[in-house]
Amino acid sequence: MTNVSIIGLGQTDVREHWDTSIRHLAWYAIEAAMDDAHHHEIDAIYVGNMLAGQLSNQNHLGALVADFAGLRGSEALTVEAADASGGAALRQAVLAVQSGLVETALVVGVEKVTDESGAVIPAALATALDADYEAIHGQTLSGAAALLMRRYMHEYGLELADFAGFSVNAHANGAANPRAMYRNKLRPESFISATMTAAPVSLFDEAPTGDGAAAVIVTASERAADMVARPVRIVASALTTDALALHDRRDTLWLAAAETSARRAYEQAGLTPADIDVAELHDSFTILAALSLEACGFAARGRGWELARDGSIGRGGRVPISTFGGLKARGNPVGATGLYQIVEVAQQVRGTAGDCQVVGARVGLAQNLGGMGATAVTHILTCEE
């Protein structure tokens, strides 16, 4: 268990923010988090971002965001771990506060993909893969997910319809989230007839990239209790890695980093998968949702898909996932996604999730993946009464 708690949450809508620059997106989330915490004094800022250098010609976001947020001079830097950048940035804040050298830290994940368009975006996203052995041959994230999914279907004798439940659940929940990129409900028939991007991965299987920012403010737990009514305790924080390239992994159909980081998180918190009331997993593709359920101990190997068929992942089910729409319907603002997950899980355990609330949620898990799971960051949150 760490000695670190969340005292403020903020987020923007996830959508195509054509008229909003990356610094503005970051600021809107930061302002909301500061207002939520009733606290504006920040010692260090950790920015989670993957693509600003490539898509917005802007590196050096730490100093830029600090300045634009009225925090010129603060300690500030960018953390990058592909689409796990947001979770990795929170991990740095946890270490910083735990060290005693930083009192209050702000973590903001931000991504602005609409500064570019067309094939530039999938090419930029493919930098999460192995450049020399995957991307150079034309591999994309969708293509890599397709390889994983096809192998999974072959190994366990599944068909496309067996994955529909993931997207259907995500859209059903996203419809209740005013921040979500897509609020339309999805029918299983639409899922199986959707346009393929890299068969069997379709437009309704993969998460859409979007612009957005999400932020949290963290401080030492003993201070947090005096600052806000319901601080959210970070009872576990673990980051682990695996090979970037699928062909380098010892076991293609097992997300080793996701499993190790979840196991370490459970150990830190003194909890088991059965104790988790709500889980935000990295459903950038339905196959990653299925494999994440297995890696986190919610389903046996090869059985993750069943939870999408039998309703277990629904809001009233055994393992509610994608409760605000997940990456699929809330949208995937890449380097910000891990912070959206944290904001959502924190709202769930605080009991302020509105129409997305999982009744009685007290312990929540957020797991943020980079690429095809080469980075995995797991946090477990609970709300102190």
Next chain:
Amino acid sequence: MTNVSIIGLGQTDVREHWDTSIRHLAWYAIEAAMDDAHHHEIDAIYVGNMLAGQLSNQNHLGALVADFAGLRGSEALTVEAADASGGAALRQAVLAVQSGLVETALVVGVEKVTDESGAVIPAALATALDADYEAIHGQTLSGAAALLMRRYMHEYGLELADFAGFSVNAHANGAANPRAMYRNKLRPESFISATMTAAPVSLFDEAPTGDGAAAVIVTASERAADMVARPVRIVASALTTDALALHDRRDTLWLAAAETSARRAYEQAGLTPADIDVAELHDSFTILAALSLEACGFAARGRGWELARDGSIGRGGRVPISTFGGLKARGNPVGATGLYQIVEVAQQVRGTAGDCQVVGARVGLAQNLGGMGATAVTHILTCEE
């Protein structure tokens, strides 16, 4: 004072490594650091890098470098703060070890610029500036340095020759460093007649970008003493920021972030500028060397240039800088530069700096800047007997 010490150092040559990939560069430095420490067990890896996404189509270096170094599964991520990425990565390792949650951390700075050529490189470097208010108008790092330098010359009534001493000193020291990119000596006459890149900044004024990697291994000081004969204690670690754009700063000719981070470092260490035996400053341009000397308290405002004229910055002078050639002659492998500075200062205080040794050096300072000083990271190192 932190409770963190360096137990191993590694670096590659800085040069154009046409035939070496970014993962190989990182590995060569890591292997050297592991050999130096006689220690291969690593809990967390912090990669300092600025440009791999743009120049090598490779983000997600944390997991990639961990895997390639035989450390698959380790906690690993990338830290970016423009050309201060290396120093910022070390700062994360200091916080991690200080937190008690990470026992031994590896910090590696790596940059590979020769995957691209021509105008792509200065454009990529310009992402350290404000994209919306500087770079979009064609501003480059050289151009921004030229503005600073011209103003400084105007304000203090200086001419080009007054800056020659910085480059002459850097090249004189670089000639003794087998790792340096340029080992030729430089005459003052050559400095003032050099080809201008953005007048008054010339080819012999600005540091050349190069490929390279440097690494250190850090652990808790009480463990370090049992592991190696001469651990190097990190007695201060401070990172601060300023506005990216020159026109946004309250005082153009004062590096506010460099001053604040140096002051905090002195406070942590209980030292004053007079206690520093050797200083590696961020001499990517001679004007930054002059302003850094002032910001760090080695010279009064407007007098930094004098230390290059009167020999104070030489190896036997009052404030030896660029003792292995500095960014100017050792070369500037951007995101790795901050770690080169740390490796060099550690060698100085350990007394293993070879032909570059400052006699009797016991306390050393390294200051790594991002862009035109919008990020500043200062570390102070001493050697335990």
